[in-house]
Amino acid sequence: xxxxxxxxxxxxxxxxxxxxxxxxxxxxxxxxxxxxxxxxxxxxxxxxxxxxxxxxxxxxxxxxxxxxxxxxxxxxxxxxxxxxxxxxxxxxxxxxxxxxxxxxxxxxxxxxxxxxxxxxxxxxxxxxxxxxxxxxxxxxxxxxxxxxxxxxxxxxxxxxxxxxxxxxxxxxxxxxxxxxxxxxxxxxxxxxxxxxxxxxxxxxxxxxxxxxxxxxxxxxxxxxxxxxxxxxxxxxxxxxxxxxxxxxxxxxxxxxxxxxxxxxxxxxxxxxxxxxxxxxxxxxxxxxxxxxxxxxxxxxxxxxxxxxxxxxxxxxxxxxxxxxxxxxxxxxxxxxxxxxxxxxxxxxxxxxxxxxxxxxxxxxxxxxxxxxxxxxxxxxxxxxxxxxxxxxxxxxxxxxxxxxxxxxxxxxxxxxxxxxxxxxxxxxxxxxxxxxxxxxxxxxxxxxxxxxxxxxxxxxxxxxxxxxxxxxxxxxxxxxxxxxxxxxxxxxxxxxxxxxxx
Numbered sequence: 391x392x393x394x395x396x397x398x399x400x401x402x403x404x405x406x407x408x409x410x411x412x413x414x415x416x417x418x419x420x421x422x423x424x425x426x427x428x429x430x431x432x433x434x435x436x437x438x439x440x441x442x443x444x445x446x447x448x449x450x451x452x453x454x455x456x457x458x459x460x461x462x463x464x465x466x467x468x469x470x471x472x473x474x475x476x477x478x479x480x481x482x483x484x485x486x487x488x489x490x491x492x493x494x495x496x497x498x499x500x501x502x503x504x505x506x507x508x509x510x511x512x513x514x515x516x517x518x519x520x521x522x523x524x525x526x527x528x529x530x531x532x533x534x535x536x537x538x539x540x541x542x543x544x545x546x547x548x549x550x551x552x553x554x555x556x557x558x559x560x561x562x563x564x565x566x567x568x569x570x571x572x573x574x575x576x577x578x579x580x581x582x583x584x585x586x587x588x589x590x591x592x593x594x595x596x597x598x599x600x601x602x603x604x605x606x607x608x609x610x611x612x613x614x615x616x617x618x619x620x621x622x623x624x625x626x627x628x629x630x631x632x633x634x635x636x637x638x639x640x641x642x643x644x645x646x647x648x649x650x651x652x653x654x655x656x657x658x659x660x661x662x663x664x665x666x667x668x669x670x671x672x673x674x675x676x677x678x679x680x681x682x683x684x685x686x687x688x689x690x691x692x693x694x695x696x697x698x699x700x701x702x703x704x705x706x707x708x709x710x711x712x713x714x715x716x717x718x719x720x721x722x723x724x725x726x727x728x729x730x731x732x733x734x735x736x737x738x739x740x741x742x743x744x745x746x747x748x749x750x751x752x753x754x755x756x757x758x759x760x761x762x763x764x765x766x767x768x769x770x771x772x773x774x775x776x777x778x779x780x781x782x783x784x785x786x787x788x789x790x791x792x793x794x795x796x797x798x799x800x801x802x803x804x805x806x807x808x809x810x811x812x813x814x815x816x817x818x819x820x821x822x823x824x825x826x827x828x829x830x831x832x833x834x835x836x837x838x839x840x841x842x843x844x845x846x847x848x849x850x851x852x853x854x855x856x857x858x859x860x861x862x863x864x865x866x867x868x869x870x871x872x873x874x875x876x877x878x879x880x881x882x883x884x885x886x887x888x889x890x891x892x
Contacts, residue, residue: 423772423779426471428462429453434613436464446875447762447791450474454792460776466612468494470766470785471775474792476799476824478776482767482786483831488514489773491832494766494785497617498608498625502632508688509836510696510765517680520673522836524681525689528665529839532577532658538843539738541576545569546735546851552585559861559883562709563702567594569848570701577840578694579642580657593638596631601699603628605876635695636687643687658693662686689836697837700760701845703878707758707868708751708849710879713858714866715806722747723889726854732890736850738843744850745818749811751849755827757806758868762791763875764829790826791877799824857887 431437440463443449450472453461459475473479482490491514493499499511506512509522532538546569553565568585571594575581583590608625610616646659655661666686669678712719729743730736741748767786774780797803799822800810813819828835835841852858860866861883871880 423781425780426460426462426776426778427457429457431464434467436466436468436612440465444873445762445870445877446787447759447789447877450763450787450789451792451795454789458776459792460778465607465785467614468496468785470787471778471780472787472789473775474789475796476793476826479788479793479826479830482775483788483829483833486773486775488770488832490767490769490775490786492768492770492783494768494783496611496766497614498604498611498628501629503688504636504684507682507685508692510692514770514832520669520678521681521685521689524665524669525662525836527668528658528661528689529693529836531655531665532661533839536738537657538577538840539847541573541582542844542847542851543735543737544576544582545572546848548572548582548584550851550855553886554855554888556886559885561881561883562886563706563881566702566705566709567698570698570705573844573848574694574697574701576657578658578690579646580659589638593635596634597695597698600628600631601876602872605872605874607874636691639687639691639694643683643690647683659690662689693837693840697841700837701841701848703760703876704751704755704758704845705848705852706879707760708754708845709852709858709884710868710882711754711758711806712750712853713860713882713884714868716859718750718806718808719853719858721808722750722853723857726850730850730854732854736847736854738847740850741843741846742818744846745812745816746808747850747853748818748846749808751846752811752825753806753808756794756800756810756825757804758879759791759794759827759877761827761875762789762877764788764790765833767833788826788829790829793824793826796824855888855890857889859885859887861885 429437429439435441437449439452440446440449450463451474453463453472454474460471460473460478462469462471464470473482493506493511493513500506503511509518509525512518512521549565549569549572552568553562564585568583568590571590572582575583603624608628609622610625616622643659646657647663650660650663652664652667655664663686666678666681712722725744725746726736730740736744764787767788769780769782769784769786771782772779773782775786780786794800795803810822811818811825828838828841864882869880870877872878
């Protein structure tokens, strides 16, 4: 009994000691650095308001009103500087060169990326820069031909007739999922599937479940000691899902590696293998030796899995907005009918003439930001932003939602208005300064060159084929679903009318 009491007191003493050390450390940082202001945060736990918030972008918006566009908040043990306006974001990501180009060390991310061997989450190192260079070259090689348009048309020709069979109100998510999966599956692996394909059904279930759970974060990352003594069922479930997804990509990559033929480049995986082989003739051998097959697999996973996530959610938003905005939908369809007609599918070359259609998609991406707080950055050195100090190894988050809803840059900010993106001649104008769905600077999204034409052609093809309406009695205003760092429309149903009878 006495031993138990003494042990309990010892544990309590250690915990109190740790809290004191953390408080002193944070106070020393405040004294040493002129850090941005922010709310009170508990040691280890961080901000109670953040823990309780449904969406990170919303609580960050609330803090902005009190502390300004640059503030400090603790997310568990991670002291984080959050940037909420385009001036501070441009200063950090573009003007400060590589100061903000690193990624924070988060255990769960390290596990999911097989030791930080991907491009999206890996640290900013010479190996990463070579990895990114090879991946970028592979994408350019793949996009140089007509591969993307062909896989887009193949997918839409398979999916749209299935969707056209729907009578009455239905949830369009499964069809959007199939369109996006088939396109990215063909881009990465040269393969196509059916709606009831077991691999597709299993992957999408895992992907959606994992996205929801990862979006809410892991308790283990707040209290890293839990990785050593006990992990939650949620964490173990996500790890199991990702192990399956990684195994799938590994198997497909190995099949491509065995059958590779430089005279017959079928997909992005082939282009990536070719780019690595070409790099062997051009790059430093010692540096190349650090790039393993795991790095290449993780590159494919970045394009495949992350591409599916952002694309499907963006299209959920776009279709839902069109269903509730019949006047804008009609303008989109009038433009498509005039430029493309109804006898063929929209193609890559039509994109520059479908300005209103693309502007409508951009507005859906603004109001319905799929990744509202993006991927966190970390500072490589002591630096500054917004007049404040930011110490080395500080996590930095970009509130893309705040950029896209900033009344200083967007008139009638909550109004859906595609003309924001058009010039005086009705053509797609320069990118608005505070529109940043793919981030910027040295960590700009690798898949942007695929995502933009992919999303445009999927959206244009859906609009060409169907008139989309909401069931009678449905509130036309879009409601948000998701949680944490992931947003999407709340589950909805639509009714479609086939505009092209086949």
